[in-house]
Amino acid sequence: MLPRPEVTPLTEPYWSGLAAGELRFQHCRDCGNAWLPARDECPRCLSRSHDWQVASGGGRIISWVVYRQAVHEAFVERIPYNVAIVELDEGPRLITNVDAREEELAIELPVRLRIDEDDGLHLPRFTLAGGRWSR
Amino acid sequence: MIAGVGHTAYGKLPGRSPTSMNVEAVRKALADARVEKDAVDALFVKYPTSGHVPMYGQVVAEALGVQPRIGGVWDQGGATNISMLSFAAMAISHGQCEVAVVTTADNPRTGTRQAYERAWGDDAPFGWFGTPAGYAMIARRHMEEFGTTHEQLGEIAVAARRHGATNPDAQLRAPITLEDFTQSRPVVDPFCRDDCCLISDGAAAIVVMSRERARQLGAPAPVPVLGFGQGQTSWEVAQRPTLTETAAAVSAHTAFAMAGIGPEQVDVAQLYDCFTITVLMTLEDYGFCRKGQGGPFVADGALQLGGALPTNTSGGLLSETGMPGMQLVLEGVRQMRGTSVNQVPGAQTCVVSNQGGIMHTHSTLVLGQE
Incomplete structure (x- = not known):
C-alpha cells in the first residue's frame, strides 16, 4: 500500500481539494505570495491570513530523478519510476511524478496536471503538455 | 589552533555506543595535543543520527569526567563539525573558555540509518524517499x-x-x-x-585552544x-x-x-x-x-x-x-x-x-x- 499522507487541519483543504478534482495552493491575502506545501504563516511576510486558490494545471519541470531501487516496499513493483519537481504557473512548487518515458524528460518542459486515483489516494501528477517531445 | 586530533577505527564497529566512541576519540585527541583532560573547559558534541538523547552533551561530559564552562550539542547535519570548531574558536577569543574539545560519534552502520532513508513528509506517496x-x-x-x-x-x-x-x-x-x-x-x-x-560507524575529535595556551601546554604540533x-x-x-x-x-x-x-x-x-x-x-x-x-x-x-x-x-x-x-x-x-x-x-x-x-x-x- 502506498504510504499515506498525514492529513492535519492545516493540510485538509489540500487533500480534500484533490479528492474534489482540483489542486489547491495557499495564497497570502496580505502580500499575494503563493506557496505549497501548506504552512500556518506566509513564508514571505509571515502573515497568518491566507486563502486556498485552485491551480490552472499548467507547470514546468525543474528537475527529476529515476529510482532504480526501491526504498519502501510499496515501490518495489514500481521501479523504475520518476520523481520530479514541478513549478506551477502560479509559482508554487511540488514533488510529483510525470507520466512520460525517461528519454522524454527535460528541465523546463511544460507539463499538465492530471489528478490520479491511486491505491485510494488522489495524487497530483503530470503529463507532458506538448504531447511527445524530442530534444 | 587545532592542537590535537584523534579518531576511532572507521567502518563497522558493532557493540560500540556513540558515547564510548566519543570518549575514545577525545582520549586520543588529548594525547595527540599532550593535554591532560583536566585542562578541558569546553565541550562541543555533534548529535548522533542513530538515536536522539536529550542533553547528549552532558552524557558525553560525564563519560569524559569533565565539567565544561561552555558547550552542548549542535545540529547542522554534516556542517556541524566545522561550525562547532568555529564556535569554540569564538568562545576562546571572547574569554569564555581556554581548551575546547569538539567531538563527533555515530553508528548508522551497525545501528539505524533511518535518518538517511526517511520519506520526505507528505511526499512519500510519490516515492520521494x-x-x-x-x-x-x-x-x-x-x-x-x-x-x-x-x-x-x-x-x-x-x-x-x-x-x-x-x-x-x-x-x-x-x-x-x-x-x-x-x-x-x-x-x-x-x-x-x-x-x-559510505555508511560508517566511528568517531573523531579535535582539541582547540589559543596559540598562547598551546605554547604554555607544550602542544607539539598545533595547526x-x-x-x-x-x-x-x-x-x-x-x-x-x-x-x-x-x-x-x-x-x-x-x-x-x-x-x-x-x-x-x-x-x-x-x-x-x-x-x-x-x-x-x-x-x-x-x-x-x-x-x-x-x-x-x-x-x-x-x-x-x-x-x-x-x-x-x-x-x-x-x-x-x-x-x-x-x-x-x-x-x-x-x-x-x-x-x-x-x-x-x-x-x-x-x-x-x-x-x-x-x-x-x-x-x-x-x-x-x-
Missing part, C-alpha cells in the same frame, strides 16, 4: 543546465578512491576506474552506487586556524529558487576573507563528498572555477595527487569513512603537519568544507602553518 534522491535532483539540474556529465562526476569518485586505497585507516581501500564507476549499480538516476558515500565561515540555504530542495547554487559561496567568502586569502592560494582541499555532485558544486561555489565549469575542472585527474588541486587526500566520505565531516578536518591537520599518507609536497594552506542536509547547511575552514 531518502537523501541520495535529493542530491540526484540537484545533480540532474546541474547536468541539464551546464552539460555536466556523469563521467565528470566519476572523476571525483576515482580521485577519492585512489587516495583512500593508500590510507590504512580507510574503510574502503579499493581504487576504481571511470569504467568501474559508470558500471556500478544504479541507485537513483543520475546516481549509481559509486556516487554515494593554525586561519579562517572559518558558515552559510545556510534553508529551503527544501523542491522549494529552493536555484538548485545549482548553494550557501557554500557565502560560507567560503566569509572564511577566505577572515584568512585573507583567495582560492588561488589553496594548496590542498578536503571537500565534503557525501555525493560526487557536492564536491563539484563546492569547487564552483568556492571560486576554484566558474559556476557550471566544475565538470571540466575535475576532468583529467585534477583532484588527484599531483593534479591542479589535490582533494580528499585521505579518501573522503567516498572512501575513508562516511562519517559526516570531522575526518576531513583531521586530514587537513595532517596535511598542514606534513604527515598525510598522501602528503601534498610543500602544502601551506588547506581548505576544508562541511555540508549538511540536502545542501542546506555549509561550513568552511581554512588551515595554515605557523
Whole structure:
C-alpha cells in the first residue's frame, strides 16, 4: 500500500481539494505570495491570513530523478519510476511524478496536471503538455 | 589552533555506543595535543543520527569526567563539525573558555540509518524517499543546465578512491576506474552506487585552544586556524529558487576573507563528498572555477595527487569513512603537519568544507602553518 499522507487541519483543504478534482495552493491575502506545501504563516511576510486558490494545471519541470531501487516496499513493483519537481504557473512548487518515458524528460518542459486515483489516494501528477517531445 | 586530533577505527564497529566512541576519540585527541583532560573547559558534541538523547552533551561530559564552562550539542547535519570548531574558536577569543574539545560519534552502520532513508513528509506517496534522491535532483539540474556529465562526476569518485586505497585507516581501500564507476549499480538516476558515500560507524575529535595556551601546554604540533565561515540555504530542495547554487559561496567568502586569502592560494582541499555532485558544486561555489565549469575542472585527474588541486587526500566520505565531516578536518591537520599518507609536497594552506542536509547547511575552514 502506498504510504499515506498525514492529513492535519492545516493540510485538509489540500487533500480534500484533490479528492474534489482540483489542486489547491495557499495564497497570502496580505502580500499575494503563493506557496505549497501548506504552512500556518506566509513564508514571505509571515502573515497568518491566507486563502486556498485552485491551480490552472499548467507547470514546468525543474528537475527529476529515476529510482532504480526501491526504498519502501510499496515501490518495489514500481521501479523504475520518476520523481520530479514541478513549478506551477502560479509559482508554487511540488514533488510529483510525470507520466512520460525517461528519454522524454527535460528541465523546463511544460507539463499538465492530471489528478490520479491511486491505491485510494488522489495524487497530483503530470503529463507532458506538448504531447511527445524530442530534444 | 587545532592542537590535537584523534579518531576511532572507521567502518563497522558493532557493540560500540556513540558515547564510548566519543570518549575514545577525545582520549586520543588529548594525547595527540599532550593535554591532560583536566585542562578541558569546553565541550562541543555533534548529535548522533542513530538515536536522539536529550542533553547528549552532558552524557558525553560525564563519560569524559569533565565539567565544561561552555558547550552542548549542535545540529547542522554534516556542517556541524566545522561550525562547532568555529564556535569554540569564538568562545576562546571572547574569554569564555581556554581548551575546547569538539567531538563527533555515530553508528548508522551497525545501528539505524533511518535518518538517511526517511520519506520526505507528505511526499512519500510519490516515492520521494531518502537523501541520495535529493542530491540526484540537484545533480540532474546541474547536468541539464551546464552539460555536466556523469563521467565528470566519476572523476571525483576515482580521485577519492585512489587516495583512500593508500590510507590504512580507510574503510574502503579499493581504487576504481571511470569504467568501474559508470558500471556500478544504479541507485537513483543520475546516481549509481559509486556516487554515494559510505555508511560508517566511528568517531573523531579535535582539541582547540589559543596559540598562547598551546605554547604554555607544550602542544607539539598545533595547526593554525586561519579562517572559518558558515552559510545556510534553508529551503527544501523542491522549494529552493536555484538548485545549482548553494550557501557554500557565502560560507567560503566569509572564511577566505577572515584568512585573507583567495582560492588561488589553496594548496590542498578536503571537500565534503557525501555525493560526487557536492564536491563539484563546492569547487564552483568556492571560486576554484566558474559556476557550471566544475565538470571540466575535475576532468583529467585534477583532484588527484599531483593534479591542479589535490582533494580528499585521505579518501573522503567516498572512501575513508562516511562519517559526516570531522575526518576531513583531521586530514587537513595532517596535511598542514606534513604527515598525510598522501602528503601534498610543500602544502601551506588547506581548505576544508562541511555540508549538511540536502545542501542546506555549509561550513568552511581554512588551515595554515605557523
